[in-house]
Amino acid sequence: MTREIVNRICETFPGAEVSDPWGGGHDAWKVGGKMFACIGTADDGVSVKTPDIETAQMLIEAGAAVKAPYFHRSWVRIPWGTADESDLRHRLEQSYDIMRSGLTKKVQATLPPRS
Numbered sequence: 001m002t003r004e005i006v007n008r009i010c011e012t013f014p015g016a017e018v019s020d021p022w023g024g025g026h027d028a029w030k031v032g033g034k035m036f037a038c039i040g041t042a043d044d045g046v047s048v049k050t051p052d053i054e055t056a057q058m059l060i061e062a063g064a065a066v067k068a069p070y071f072h073r074s075w076v077r078i079p080w081g082t083a084d085e086s087d088l089r090h091r092l093e094q095s096y097d098i099m100r101s102g103l104t105k106k107v108q109a110t111l112p113p114r115s
Helices: 003-010 053-061 085-101 105-110
Strands: 016-019 027-031 034-039 045-049 075-079
Touching (some): 003 016, 003 027, 003 034, 034 085
Antiparallel strands (some): 016 027, 034 045, 045 075
């Protein structure tokens, strides 16, 4: 897994945009202005949102993820080399779907449909 693979996957999500909100080389992927994936300047993994704190804790205990520094406890960081591309895609899609579903109906209506 690499930054390039994450970016390649995320750019396929309808309405997804990347920015560097803090400067210095972050890749913050957002949908409707809400972040669903973030790669920090250390470039050692990608942080994603999970459905809840319990899921995040389960992934951490299973060794599939670590606590995402600076994020809420429902976020985890998936270090490079701990997941194959299909698992990574699943986590990114889940995070995207969680954030997209939390947007207002008005904002959701402005986004391209989710295929």
